[in-house]
Amino acid sequence: MMKRSFVGKPTWWRPATTEIQISPIREFVIRCSNHDIHGAISAMDILQTLHIRADPLVYSSLIKSCIEARDIHSGRRVHRHLFDSDGNIPATFLINQVLGMYVRFQRVEEARQVFDVMPEKNVVSWTTMISAYTNMKRGRMGLELFVMMGRSGVMPNMYTFSSVLRASDGLETVSMIHCPIVKVGLDSDVFVRSSLIDVYAKWGDLQSGFYVFDEMPTRDLVVWNSIISGYAQDGNGHVALDLYSKMRRAGFPANQGALTSVLRACTGLTLLEMGRQVHTHSIKFLTDLILNNALLDMYCKCGSSEDATCLFDRMVEKDIISWSTMISGLAQNGRNVEALELFDRMPLKPNYITMVGVLFACSHAGLVEKGWRHFNSISNPGREHYGCMVDLLGRAGKLDDAVKFIKEMNCEKDVVIWKSLLSSCRVHKDVELAGIVGRRILELNPDEEGAHILLSNTYADSQQWEKVREVRWEMKARGVKKEPGCSWIEVGNRIETFIVGGSSTRTHQEMESVSKEVVRLIDRVTNEGGYIPDTSFVLHDVEVEQKKESLKYHSEKLAVAFGLMMLGKDKDIRVIKNLRICGDCHNFVKLVAMVERRKIVIRDAVRFHHFQHGVCSCGDYW
DNA sequence: ATAGGGTTAG
Numbered sequence: 001m002m003k004r005s006f007v008g009k010p011t012w013w014r015p016a017t018t019e020i021q022i023s024p025i026r027e028f029v030i031r032c033s034n035h036d037i038h039g040a041i042s043a044m045d046i047l048q049t050l051h052i053r054a055d056p057l058v059y060s061s062l063i064k065s066c067i068e069a070r071d072i073h074s075g076r077r078v079h080r081h082l083f084d085s086d087g088n089i090p091a092t093f094l095i096n097q098v099l100g101m102y103v104r105f106q107r108v109e110e111a112r113q114v115f116d117v118m119p120e121k122n123v124v125s126w127t128t129m130i131s132a133y134t135n136m137k138r139g140r141m142g143l144e145l146f147v148m149m150g151r152s153g154v155m156p157n158m159y160t161f162s163s164v165l166r167a168s169d170g171l172e173t174v175s176m177i178h179c180p181i182v183k184v185g186l187d188s189d190v191f192v193r194s195s196l197i198d199v200y201a202k203w204g205d206l207q208s209g210f211y212v213f214d215e216m217p218t219r220d221l222v223v224w225n226s227i228i229s230g231y232a233q234d235g236n237g238h239v240a241l242d243l244y245s246k247m248r249r250a251g252f253p254a255n256q257g258a259l260t261s262v263l264r265a266c267t268g269l270t271l272l273e274m275g276r277q278v279h280t281h282s283i284k285f286l287t288d289l290i291l292n293n294a295l296l297d298m299y300c301k302c303g304s305s306e307d308a309t310c311l312f313d314r315m316v317e318k319d320i321i322s323w324s325t326m327i328s329g330l331a332q333n334g335r336n337v338e339a340l341e342l343f344d345r346m347p348l349k350p351n352y353i354t355m356v357g358v359l360f361a362c363s364h365a366g367l368v369e370k371g372w373r374h375f376n377s378i379s380n381p382g383r384e385h386y387g388c389m390v391d392l393l394g395r396a397g398k399l400d401d402a403v404k405f406i407k408e409m410n411c412e413k414d415v416v417i418w419k420s421l422l423s424s425c426r427v428h429k430d431v432e433l434a435g436i437v438g439r440r441i442l443e444l445n446p447d448e449e450g451a452h453i454l455l456s457n458t459y460a461d462s463q464q465w466e467k468v469r470e471v472r473w474e475m476k477a478r479g480v481k482k483e484p485g486c487s488w489i490e491v492g493n494r495i496e497t498f499i500v501g502g503s504s505t506r507t508h509q510e511m512e513s514v515s516k517e518v519v520r521l522i523d524r525v526t527n528e529g530g531y532i533p534d535t536s537f538v539l540h541d542v543e544v545e546q547k548k549e550s551l552k553y554h555s556e557k558l559a560v561a562f563g564l565m566m567l568g569k570d571k572d573i574r575v576i577k578n579l580r581i582c583g584d585c586h587n588f589v590k591l592v593a594m595v596e597r598r599k600i601v602i603r604d605a606v607r608f609h610h611f612q613h614g615v616c617s618c619g620d621y622w
Numbered sequence: 623a624t625a626g627g628g629t630t631a632g
Contacts, residue, residue: 060623096623127624162625194626225627232628260628293629324630356631384632416632 037065037074044081056094063097072105079114089119096124103132121149123157131163139167156180158189165195171203190218194226201230221252229261237265241274254281256288263294270576270603271490272302293321300329303574303601303608320348328357333608334617336365352382359388364607366621368396386411387420394424395621399433415444419451426458434458435467449480487555487577487602491566498558517561518552521592529591529614534584556585556602564596572599580604580622590614 040062047054059082066075079098082090095118102111108129115121115129126149133142146164149156156164161181168174178196181187187196193212200209213219213227224247231240244262248254254262259282266275275298285291292315299308312318312326323346330339339361343350350358355378362371371392378385386409393402402421406413418441425434438455441448452475459467475482488497497504503511525531535547551557556577563573581589581604593600594614602609610617 063623093623100623122623124624129624131625157624159625166626189625191626196626198627220626222627227627229628255628257628262628264628288628290629295629297629319629321630326630328631351630353631360631387632 037062037069037071040065041074041077041081044078048081048084053088056091059090059094060097063094063101067101067104070105072107075101075105092118092120092122092125096122096128099125099128103128106136108132108136108138121152121154123154123160126154127157127160127163130160130167134163134167139169142167143169143173155184158186158192161186162189162191162195165192165199168199168203171200171205174199174203174205187212188217190216190220190223194223197223197226197230201226201234204234206230206234206236219250221247221255221258224250224252225257225261228258229264232261232265232268235268237269237271240265241269256285256291259285260291260294263291263298267294267298267301269495270302270574271495272299272304272574273490274493275299275302276307287316289315289317289319289322293319293325296322296325296329300325300332301603303333303603303610305330305333305335320351320354323348324351324354324357327354328360331357331361331364331607334364334610334619336361336367340365340367340370352384355381356384356388359385359392363388363392363395364618364621366396368392368398381411383411383414383416387416390417390420391424394421395427397424397428399424399428399430403433415441415448415451418444419448419454422451422454422458426454426461429458429461431458431462431464447478447480449483452480453482483578485555485577485579487559487575489559489563489573489575491563496559496562498555498562500553500555503558514558514562514565515552517565518557521557521561521564521596522552522588524595525588525591528595531588531591534587551584554582554585556581557588560589560592560600560602563600564592564598569598572601574601574603576603578605580606581609586616586620590616 044054044058044062059078062078063075066072066078075098079101082094082098095114098114099111102108102114111129111132115125118125126145130142130145130149133139133145142164146156146160146167149160161177165174165177168177174196178187181192181196186192193216196212197209200206200212209227209230213223216223224243228240228243228247231237231243240261244254244258244265247258252258259278263275263278263282266272266278275295278298279295282288282291282295292311295311296308299305299311308326308329312322315322323342327339327343327346330336330342340358343354343358343361346354355374358374359371362368362374371389375381375385375389386405389405389409390402393399393405399421402424406417406421418437422434422437422441425431425437434455438451438458441451445451452471456468456471456475459465459471485500486497488495494505496506498514503514506514522531533548533551535551556575559575559577560573563575567573581602586609589600589602589609589611591614592598593611600611602611607618607622609622
């Protein structure tokens, strides 16, 4: 009798590859993967011991489930399965899915390892890696991969371009990427366009960004917001607001992103009333963290820390930006102690920016000891932190300590640091040190306007008119111009601007009545508040009467007078000034707030002054 | 299977 001989395993035990035989298991795996990943993977283990290769859909479904369940361990098991089963190389699209999974789990290096050994990389593989790197702020690597991709002969698509644009490190790179986009006609894609607009704006070429925007046949909300936020961030709030209303007229609804950009524009322009209006539109998005943070910042920077506090207390979710915004916002509004208390209550780890706000609060509250303690708690202090400390020591009159600190500090001694010291020299009338520091600044940057002014002011304080003339002459020779004092106030839906001695938005006649109001106020505070003009703030060597005359027309006085004339009794007067408020105006406004029984808020170049009942929130320490 | 915009200091 012939014996039947078997070679290897019996035929019925052969790896089954047909759809019919595996389909029950496949269905089991897919069904499991929705609620029980471990069970599903165990089923895969069984398949493997049976030498049954699951079909791609099974893997695809499993990977998706792992991502959804945020289960990286199971993800790794599926990954191993994919490559272990009998040496076959998985389909590229499956490996791409594995890449995507690791990227989602923030494991770019793991993704990279898989990517590097992929035999066939397609557009998706490359794009997944490039966008992973750009999202992790590793743009350099993203660009490198983009170049490698080109060399490997794979054509980028719109997905690739919109990702790689965000990795660009300067205008040169942007235009280098822009060229091929135009060449292959991918600039019609809205994603590519919004990336282009954003990245042009980011590197300071808003004009090119606007050009990309302007020639678009079809736009969507994101494209609109890209250009709006570009202008808002560039400090061009008026253009941003104008574009926003155009967007609304074009029929687009205001979503979170758009409202956030509009708020930023309001913040930049210090438009509190408009900001409030935006707030009412924002209640639809009550829980949007970014929008809330923008609102906090708007209220703080528009001088209403009360509104900011109220919103902050109601916010369900707060991140480090919310806390940092509130801390420095309170400090900018003279609520330094509260700022520091808030910092003590903060449940999150402070970052670089948080500590800038904390030190700012210490320096404006004159808390030297506390400032030192906080400074020493920073593990890796940077330029801004050193700057705050110089400010802190200088303001407190510890000029020697400030000099010592600068000498010993482990960071570049730039113009900002020296300017901070120079302004302390002026406050504490140290003419000698001012001369040295001023010269130092002008060596670093001969066209530094602020240093010239500070220096000449310091000399003027101590009546060294010869030196004042010297500095003024040097400014003239260098063509350095003093920025004229300028104040503005929001009345109705308009902004009224006042420059020294006049107005840029009112007629001559209207100015006459504003001047009359200033005179009336001066009389009133002189009689009822004992106001004496402090002519030491007039910096030219002229007769006393002439000095008094010139003080009258400081822009902040005009703006305050205008506000009192135009706004209802129940409204606070809110004025913004481009330079620092002068000492005479500071005293004057304190008295006006008292005799007129009004709350007056002036934001100068550095911070807010809240005047009420004859005192200022800064405690005259500024 | 891969893509775009919005928030804190200076």
